[in-house]
Amino acid sequence: MIEIKHNLQSFIIQHNFSSIVIIADETVWNYYPNYFDFIKEKKIIIPIIISEKIKNLATCELIWQKMSDAQVDREALCINFGGGIISDIGGFAASIYKRGIKVVNIPTTLLAMIDAAIGGKNGINFNHIKNMIGTFHFPEKVFIDKNFLKTLTHNELLNGFGELIKYALITKRDLWNEIKQIPSLSADEIKQTWIDKAVSFKAEVVKIDPFDKNERQILNVGHTIGHAIESFYLKKGDEISHGNAVAIGTVFEIYLSNYKKLVSTKLAEEISNFIKRFFTIPTFTKTESLEIASYISNDKKTMLQTVFLPLLNDIGKISLKQKVEIAEIVEILQNDLR
Numbered sequence: 001m002i003e004i005k006h007n008l009q010s011f012i013i014q015h016n017f018s019s020i021v022i023i024a025d026e027t028v029w030n031y032y033p034n035y036f037d038f039i040k041e042k043k044i045i046i047p048i049i050i051s052e053k054i055k056n057l058a059t060c061e062l063i064w065q066k067m068s069d070a071q072v073d074r075e076a077l078c079i080n081f082g083g084g085i086i087s088d089i090g091g092f093a094a095s096i097y098k099r100g101i102k103v104v105n106i107p108t109t110l111l112a113m114i115d116a117a118i119g120g121k122n123g124i125n126f127n128h129i130k131n132m133i134g135t136f137h138f139p140e141k142v143f144i145d146k147n148f149l150k151t152l153t154h155n156e157l158l159n160g161f162g163e164l165i166k167y168a169l170i171t172k173r174d175l176w177n178e179i180k181q182i183p184s185l186s187a188d189e190i191k192q193t194w195i196d197k198a199v200s201f202k203a204e205v206v207k208i209d210p211f212d213k214n215e216r217q218i219l220n221v222g223h224t225i226g227h228a229i230e231s232f233y234l235k236k237g238d239e240i241s242h243g244n245a246v247a248i249g250t251v252f253e254i255y256l257s258n259y260k261k262l263v264s265t266k267l268a269e270e271i272s273n274f275i276k277r278f279f280t281i282p283t284f285t286k287t288e289s290l291e292i293a294s295y296i297s298n299d300k301k302t303m304l305q306t307v308f309l310p311l312l313n314d315i316g317k318i319s320l321k322q323k324v325e326i327a328e329i330v331e332i333l334q335n336d337l338r
Helices: 008-014 026-031 057-069 084-099 110-116 146-151 154-170 173-179 192-208 215-220 223-236 242-259 265-278 286-297 326-333
Strands: 020-025 043-048 077-082 102-107 121-126 129-136 141-143 306-314 317-325
Touching (some): 008 141, 020 026, 026 043, 026 077, 043 057, 057 084, 057 121, 084 110, 084 121, 110 154, 110 192, 129 223, 154 173, 154 192, 154 215, 154 242, 192 215, 223 286, 242 265, 242 306, 242 326, 265 306, 306 326
Parallel strands (some): 020 043, 020 077, 077 102
Antiparallel strands (some): 121 129, 306 317
16 A cells, blocks of 8 residues: 655554665665664665666666675565665565565655656566566555755756656646746745645555556556657666656657647647756767667567557647557657747
8 A cells, every 4th residue: 555654764663574675776765865864773774886787687686685694584674765666666576575575665866756766567678678577566655755856967856857747747736737847947836735646646546547557547648759769768778867868758748639629739848848947858860860769669568569658638638549550659750840
């Protein structure tokens, strides 16, 4: 069950875990080396240097080896301390180790707070394809503290903001109306109420559709094209953040939605122009578009050469399974939307 609380220490005290494994972003750990000092015994710390490239089986094997060396058993707790990559790879490793140990997420980035740490999805990349291998393994708790945002770089805030824009589009209009008034992006400008609304919306959707069969696909707005673009850059060795990819994917999917006469030109331009205030929309050649489309063909949300993806009708109104041909995506990707 997902529950958002702030008192980590009382949760740990209430439970008699055999040991506590902390999988931590090394940079975050260096900022907060004393964060877990209240845990006096049975503490195993696994710091990881973060990049999208480490989301692979080799990193999982490293985690599993350290758990095994420390004789971690099934009564242990795994704490994922960091951003979305940590909750992804830590959640996956914990779900597999001894057929699954309990997990707590402590997200330290905006992206992880509103999305990655919530919902139980986790995974690793394989053959340059984003999240090709993964499981559903729901955290016991998610502890959110907005103060972590103060240490983030501007690029990391952008990473989360791309995902926050998605939530503003798929939930009630008041969130969109508030977010589009933001004068500039900083930790102080990100309101706690925005985080709360995004978290509450995702938690409610996940409760209805925990295993991503129907309603949960609303959370994939911007992600079908976004994940493909992310995989494209990952293979090139020119890494792009998830939130950046989602923002770019959202612009192309909004264009697609307008092309299919699902969303008005006025709203499509309003959304695209707002996103372009913060994100640079790339242009792609036909060859590049075909390569990106090949990743869409391998995406978990596709069937053969036809994509079924959620497209926007209006703020808070989504057509969940719109049929789109891969050839249409190739054509759209070649448009200059800068």
